[in-house]
Amino acid sequence: MNSRAIAEPLIRRGRELCDGPRRLIHYTPDTRANTLVTDLDNHPHAFLIACIMDRQIKAERAWAIPHELSLRLGGFDFPRLEALSARKLRAAMIKPTPLHRYNDEMARNLFLAIALISDRYRGNAAQIWDSQPSSAELVFRFLEFRGVGPKIATMAANLLVRDFKVPLADYYSIDISPDVHTRRVFERLGLLAAGASTEALIYRARGLHPEYPGIMDLAAWEVGRQWCRPSHPQCPQCYLRAICPSSRRQVKPEAP
Ligand code: SF4
Incomplete structure (x- = not known):
């Protein structure tokens, strides 16, 4: 069987997931935190900031950071963020408890992200993805934010x-996000x-x-998470079993 058929x-x-109706995605188990990062109409910067924070810590924790900051700052409207100094933002990232593993770095990224949204997008982060940009332009715009590399830029574009x-005008430049399950x-x-x-x-x-x-990003991730576990894959339950060469032989567990 050729690769494309597999x-x-x-x-x-993947097509099914893209074509289906918009549903509430649970990026974090905290409902209020989730509501904030999915509120693209009123708080588009919350989505962007969560993407920026999504490095070197668990995703659930990263996506809860905008809400935690909102509690510490008394709100998360953009003018409020724009008025904060780098020092105040850093303090909010650290006190009373550190929000991230790399707070200094993330506080700097956050401060510069707010400045870029302010200067380039007139305070409205939705302008990054509104007006149907090409996929290359969208990924490029994410990459302009400090701390955002190809993996996060691609993840953000796939989520949107x-x-x-x-x-978007096209989807050619939105790559798969490399992940252990996908791989x-x-x-x-x-x-x-x-x-x-x-x-x-x-x-x-x-x-x-x-x-x-x-x-194929989420589709492969789902299979990896649900059935194709590192050891003892559940091939009889997996919808890929008929075309998967590994389902017909003993799959070796991954090295720890
Ligand atoms: S059939 Fe088995 S080995 Fe193949 S993708 Fe599914 S779970 Fe993994």
């Missing part, structure tokens, strides 16, 4: 398209050699679905 169920599942149904599923499906580089994973996805490489 990837087809993942592409189909898939979860928030934000329309494992690609490897067991025979789409990627074991131990291949992150770049190889990204280019593999580009080759399989150039129109929107990131369409």
Whole structure:
């Protein structure tokens, strides 16, 4: 079976997720924190700031930071943030308890992000993705924020398209976000050699679905999280079993 045929169920599942109705995504178990980061109409900067914080700590913790800051600052409206000095923002990140593992770095990123939203987007972060930019332009705009690399920029673009149904002019430049689950599923499906580089994973996805490489992102992650566990994969329950070469042989557990 060729690679494209093997990837087809993942592409189909990805399409289903993109085409489905907008639903409330739970980025964090705290309802109020979740409401803030999904409020693109009134607090689009909260989504962006959560993406910036989503490094080197658990995602649930990162996505709760805008709400925690809101409690410490007395609100999260943009003019309030814009009026804060770098020193006050740093203090809010640290006291009474540190919000992030790298508070100094994140406080700096946050201060510079607010300045960029203010200068470039007239205080409205939604201007980053409104007006149907091309996918390359959207990813580039995220990359302009300090601390945002290709992984976070791609993640943010995938979330906007898939979860928030934000329309773009095209989807060519939204890559798959490399992740342990995604990688494992690609490897067991025979789409990627074991131990291949992150770049190889990204280019593999580009080759399989150039129109929107990131369409397989959540689909592969779901399979990895639900059935294709590091040891004892649940192949009989996995919808990829009929086309997966690994389902027909004993899958070796991953090295710890
Ligand atoms: S069939 Fe088994 S090995 Fe293949 S992707 Fe599914 S869980 Fe993983």
